[in-house]
Amino acid sequence: QVQLQESGPGLVKPSETLSLTCTVSGGSIRNNYYWGWIRQSPGKGLEWIGFMYYTGSAYYKSSLKSRVTISVDTSKNQFSLRLNSVTAADTSVYYCARRSGGDYYYFDSWGRGALVTVSS
Amino acid sequence: QSVLTQPPSVSAAPGQKVTISCSGSNSNIGNFDVSWYQQLPGTAPKLLIYDNDKRPSGIPDRFSGSKSGTSATLGITGLQTGDEADYYCGTWDSSLGAAVFGGGTNLTVL
Numbered sequence: 001q002v003q004l005q006e007s008g009p010g011l012v013k014p015s016e017t018l019s020l021t022c023t024v025s026g027g028s029i030r031n032n033y034y035w036g037w038i039r040q041s042p043g044k045g046l047e048w049i050g051f052m053y054y055t056g057s058a059y060y061k062s063s064l065k066s067r068v069t070i071s072v073d074t075s076k077n078q079f080s081l082r083l084n085s086v087t088a089a090d091t092s093v094y095y096c097a098r099r100s101g102g103d104y105y106y107f108d109s110w111g112r113g114a115l116v117t118v119s120s
Numbered sequence: 121q122s123v124l125t126q127p128p129s130v131s132a133a134p135g136q137k138v139t140i141s142c143s144g145s146n147s148n149i150g151n152f153d154v155s156w157y158q159q160l161p162g163t164a165p166k167l168l169i170y171d172n173d174k175r176p177s178g179i180p181d182r183f184s185g186s187k188s189g190t191s192a193t194l195g196i197t198g199l200q201t202g203d204e205a206d207y208y209c210g211t212w213d214s215s216l217g218a219a220v221f222g223g224g225t226n227l228t229v230l
Contacts, residue, residue, distance in 0.1 A: 038165075038219075045122060045224045046208055046221040048218055048219035059217070095165070099219075104153070105153065105155070105210070105211055105219055106155035106167060106170040107155070107165075107167065108170070109167075110164040110165055110167075112163075113164050
């Protein structure tokens with residue numbers, strides 16, 4: 001059973017870069033899956049940020065595309081999220097999640113989530 | 121404003137049945153499979169239904185899903201207090217080129 005675990009700073013200053021890492025255990029990141037990030041503002045719904053295949057194909061939400069980078073490190077079985085120029089509106093719980101390859105758009109494994117607060 | 125529309129809340133008594141609707145369009149539900157997620161208070165979402173009506177292993181058959189046209193429905197029978205949670209539908213939207221979710225439905229088991 002694959003497990004995902006987010007890690008990274010819980011507090012980021014406005015205009016700086018949010019960086020989170022998701023460690024995958026119980027399975028290889030090279031398998032036929034996409035690895036992605038979804039966030040949830042306090043008391044709000046789920047917002048897809050993007051996902052990436054281990055070979056490098058990446059897909060991002062259009063409104064975040066200019067600020068987001070998702071990368072995969074196959075040697076460490078990890079993938080990462082970088083979100084530039086953050087504001088208070090980026091304060092959320094960030095979940096890493098696995099999406100099946102092919103034309104399957106569901107997320108079958110999720111991390112526990114990491115709360116990131118943007119504040120000076 | 122979510123691309124997929126869900127009722128904000130539903131409620132029913134223990135043992136009863138409830139349905140949660142998810143309405144979209146041809147660019148999303150009309151052409152792509154729907155998944156459903158359960159988010160218990162203070163926890164991460166959990167996949168409940170995928171490919172419109174399939175249950176991952178370990179999900180009881182009290183949970184069911186269906187899709188017709190541009191709408192999907194989650195059904196829960198034999199309601200238990202432990203089913204109190206937020207439920208989200210999700211799919212892909214080809215016009216947006218994005219994974220999309222409904223706004224979520226809060227289930228209360230009275």
